[in-house]
């Protein structure tokens with residue numbers, strides 16, 4: 001019926017390294033597609049916050065697994081509402097603090113913790129008719145059967161520059177490299193987010209501004225979702 005278009009079911013999976021623009025671009029793409037938005041990195045950050053809050057020794061794999069399984073985690077999937085809670089406590093801001101960024105790889109490299117979060121992420125994705133989910137293993141592990149799968153990349157230089165601006169230009173080059181490059185190096189020991197898997201489209205945002213990147217991602221989604 002005219003003016004009453006039926007929205008088709010849609011799952012979009014987007015992966016990429018730190019600072020490539022995954023979160024900001026996926027959120028905007030979700031708004032324009034009338035879809036929900038899932039930031040899986042925020043889930044890894046939230047369970048890390050929970051493990052630290054509970055005094056967990058992050059070098060003890062069994063203790064990390066237990067802390068992740070026990071985490072009562074809520075994450076908003078509304079692209080216009082950023083909200084993450086653990087046991088009812090609002091941790092939306094806290095999970096972005098450096099103490100979480102520095103610890104998160106210890107959880108993200110724990111395979112049992114990953115299995116637990118992958119299962120929760122699949123449940124969230126399945127509960128939505130239309131959703132854009134982003135992270136490091138969404139195209140390959142969490143939703144390999146998504147309607148559209150994209151690897152969003154950018155040069156190291158662009159990623160460091162963007163993260164530096166995002167953090168207010170106060171960080172030293174060494175601190176930024178530790179946050180962006182060293183964390184990616186640790187994380188990529190368990191998941192591949194630097195090379196596109198078969199059937200995954202690559203969007204390189206190095207020479208694109210934000211709006212151009214959103215346009216390129218939306219074009220890659222329509223090209224795949226036929």
Ligand SMILES: Nc1ncnc2c1ncn2[C@@H]1O[C@H](COP(=O)(O)OP(=O)(O)O)[C@@H](O)[C@H]1O
Nearest residue numbers: 018019020021022023024162166208209210213
């Ligand atoms: N194509 C782009 N051009 C310029 N800046 C961008 C672009 N994409 C994202 N940004 C900015 O770079 C910063 C990092 O993006 P973000 O979405 O947080 O990356 P990621 O989730 O991959 O770590 C944000 O401040 C964002 O607004």
Ligand SMILES: Nc1ccn([C@H]2C[C@H](O)[C@@H](COP(=O)(O)OP(=O)(O)O)O2)c(=O)n1
Nearest residue numbers: 018019040041042044104108135136137187
């Ligand atoms: N699907 C995912 C998403 C994030 N992670 C890990 C990798 C990162 O170190 C942390 C936090 O992810 P996040 O996307 O917030 O990272 P950025 O700071 O945006 O680079 O979680 C993961 O292993 N798998």
